[in-house]
Amino acid sequence: MLDVNRIIRVLVAKPGLDGHDRGAKIIARALRDAGMEVIYTGIRQTPSMIVEVALQEDVDVIGLSILSGAHMDLFPKIFEGLLENNMEDVIVVAGGIIPDQDKPILEGMGVRAVFGPGSSMSEIGDAITKLVCERDD
Amino acid sequence: MPLAGMHNRNRDDLNRSQDKKSYETSSGIEIERVYGPDKTEKFDYESKLGIPGEYPYTRGVQSDMYRGRLWTMRQYSGFASPEESNQRYRYLLEQGQTGLSVAFDLPTQTGYDSDHPLALGEVGRAGVPISSLADMEILFDGIPLDKVSTSMTINSTASILLALYLSVAKKQGLDISVLKGTIQNDILKEYIARGTYIYPPEPSMRLVTDIFKYCKVNVPLWNTISISGYHMREAGATAAQELAFTFSNAIAYVKAALESGLNVDDFASRLSFFFVAQSDVMEEIAKFRAARRMWAKIMKKRFGAKKSKSLKLRFHTQTAGVTLTAQQPENNVVRTTLQALAAVLGGTQSLHVNSKDEALALPTEEAAQLSLRTQQILAHESGIPDTVDPLGGSFYIESLTDQLELAAFDYVDQIDEIGGAVEALRQGFQMKEIHESAFRMQADIESQDKTVVGVNKYISNTPPIEKLQSIDSSQVNMQVERLKEMRINRDNPAVSSALERLRGVVCRGENTMPAILECVEVYATVGEISQVFRDLFGEQKEM
Incomplete structure (x- = not known):
């Protein structure tokens, strides 16, 4: 893992009506164990709730976990909210059930990394640290 | 040279097996190198196993099991729109499927209509969208409901979806007393794992028992609940936790039904169960056998049930979604086959086999x-269904069955001490236990203590699946448009007064089912009816 001079703040959020939180909870814990400050807001978060918490908590990263297939409709709303609040520097990553064909579109939207099924906790933690370091350089 | 090489490999293998400190099942049960008669020395056949079809039903709930009737092949499906889902059901029935299993989308499951702002992006994604009787009529168009049995995975809004199903049957000219099927209606596990709860536990339990009472009189063949370990296991529980948390929830439902004035033998035979078939084949077979024995004991000893039907654990099985890998997806066919094998060797009553692309x-x-x-190959080519409980008497299987039962009852005792399943989940007990197991499993995968072929070992670059099921957004738009049109064309004063009557029924503490039926028959929507409950019961925040 790369060196960071300060504690990285991450919001782990589950947008939409999807209740599958096994992955989100595991990631939240793994990132905490890796020394990050993690805010996990639970299931059924609307895009505006997610942006609001990200703003209040002044996070570096938003990690979106979604398995319901609603990402193509919900993610743009989140990016709209970030833009409205001048939060373009917040790094957004995503994980869950996201088909390959959607990945380039999401990346075009501003999602910096998409972690599919089988991704490891360390891989996700390392990627987040790297993205924050690159941004802050 | 080849011989010498082989020798070395064997020695390496031996060394490796000695290096591995212990062998354990998912529940942490230590596995011995070999099992012999000493394990079953004091084994009392009558009390432990008995004759199939008789107490304690360890070997099966029927004397002839699959000779009498094969398990029901029930593939869970639903997506995009009622039209598309109806086509898939007809296709599956034509292909020899013997029962239907409806997957609803998340708005339907959480009480929002397809045009609600919170339904954005979710309509038709995880299942079929059903907002009103108009949708339900399309969903079952051309499917005679007296000829199929239908399982519906629906919980918070179960009474509304059941009412919709009954209304469609009436429109087909059927007497609803002949209908066969299941609603999941297991709200407690939603708080623990699956997350589609709407209201707090108490009023939710009232809706559950209202269904028990209504169906006892009006739809006597309907399975009024499918008490589910599946989702808790998928969320990370071990096999022992799956059994324990399922039965703790079951105990809570039985108590609630008794408190509402029902007699145990009046509703117990309509309670059904739903478990996963995971990859640890032997532990899973033992789990299903232990489950039958546990339930028979609980119903007989704890609740004093008298009828044999009240003691029989009937269950549906689905293979484990969490074991499906995106990497080398063809491997998933092998995984699900092994899991389905465990389900059949465990004596399941119905089965869903997951697909490789899921x-x-x-x-x-x-x-x-x-x-x-x-499923059809297992049923017709494997020879397994030809005899009852083929693995009964295996030293290992019997030992595992005993140990799983012990471990699970130990957890049930812990939950009893906390004050039962509802109090325990309020304290987050089951959630915490499940999360700990899930985290441990993930750590084991990352440290390679647990091998997942194609993911952390034997990795190869296989091309991704080319053709994935996509959801046609024009279907979703059509659904929303139809709903808007329906709202204009229905008898709106009748809708308002039906909803008002429901409000009164809820406040007076009467059974809600007849009033819900009245609402759906005048085309009140799932969202409107749920809103009545939301207003009166309040909404549950995440625990």
Whole structure:
């Protein structure tokens, strides 16, 4: 893992009506164990709730976990909210059930990394640290 | 040279097996190198196993099991729109499927209509969208409901979806007393794992018992609940936790029904169960056998049930979604086959086999067909259904069955001490236990203590699946448009007064089912009816 001079703040959020939180909870814990400050807001978060918490908590990263297939409709709303609040520097990553064909579109939207099924906790933690370091350089 | 090489490999293998400190099942039960008669020395056949079809039903709930009737092949499906889902159901029935299993989308499951702002992006994604009787009529168009049995995975809004199903049957000219099927209606596990709860536990339990009472009189063959370990296991529980948390929830439902004035033998025979078939084949077979024995004991000893039907654990099984890998997806066919094998060796009453593409999307028609064929091969080519409980008497299986039962009852005792399943989940007990197991499993995968072929070992670059099931957004738009039109064309004063009557029924503490039926018959929507409950019961925040 790369060196960071300060504690990285991450919001782990589950947008939409999807209740599958096994992955989100595991990631939240793994990132905490890796020394990050993690805010996990639970299931059924609307895009505006997610942006609001990200703003209040002044996070570096938003990690979106979604398995319901609603990402193509919900993610743009989140990016709209970030833009409205001048939060373009917040790094957004995503994980869950996201088909390959959607990945380039999401990346075009501003999602910096998409972690599919089988991704490891360390891989996700390392990627987040790297993205924050690159941004802050 | 080749011989010498082989020798070395064997020695390496031996060394490796000695290096591995202990062998354990998912529940942490230590596995011995070999099991012999000493394990079953004091084994009392009568009390432990008995004759199949008799107490304690360890070997099966029927004396002839699959000779009398094969398990029901029931592939869970639903997506995009009522029209598309109806086509898939007809296709599956044509292919020899013997029962229907409806997957609803998340708005339907959480009480929002397809045009609600919170339904954005979710309509038709995880299942079929049903907002009113108009949708339900399309969903079952051309499917005679007296000829199929239908399982519906629906919980918070179970009474509304059941009412819709009954209304469609009436429109088909059927007497609802002949209908066969199941609603999941297991709200407690939603708080613990699956997350589609709407209201707090108490009023939710009232809706559950209202269904028990209504169906006892009006739809006597309907399975009024499918008490589910599946989702808790998928969320990370071990096999022992799956059994324990399922039965703790079951105990809570039985108590609630008794408190509402029902007699145990009046409703117990309509309670059904739902478990996963995971990859640890031997532990899973033992789990199903232990489950039957546990339930028989609980009903007989704890609740004093007298009828044999009240003691029989009937269950549906689905293979484990979490074991499906996005990497080398063809491997998933092998995984699900092994899991389905465990379910059949464990004596399941119905089965869903997951499809190879489901780590990434809902299954395509082709993939769903292969899942059905997997079941048909097990049923007609494997020879397994020819005799009852083929593994009964195996030293290992009997030992595991005993140990799982012990471990699970130990957890049930812990939950009893906390004050029962509802109090325990309020304290987050089950959630915490499940999360700990899930985290441990993930750590084991990352440290390679646990091998996942194609993911952390034997990795190869296989091309991704080319054809995934996609959801046609024009279908979703059509659904929303139809709903808007329906709202204009229905008898709106009748809708308002039906909803008002429901409000009164809820406040007076009467059974809600007849009033819900009245609402759906005048085309009140799932969202409108749920709103009445939301207003009066309040909404539950995450615990």
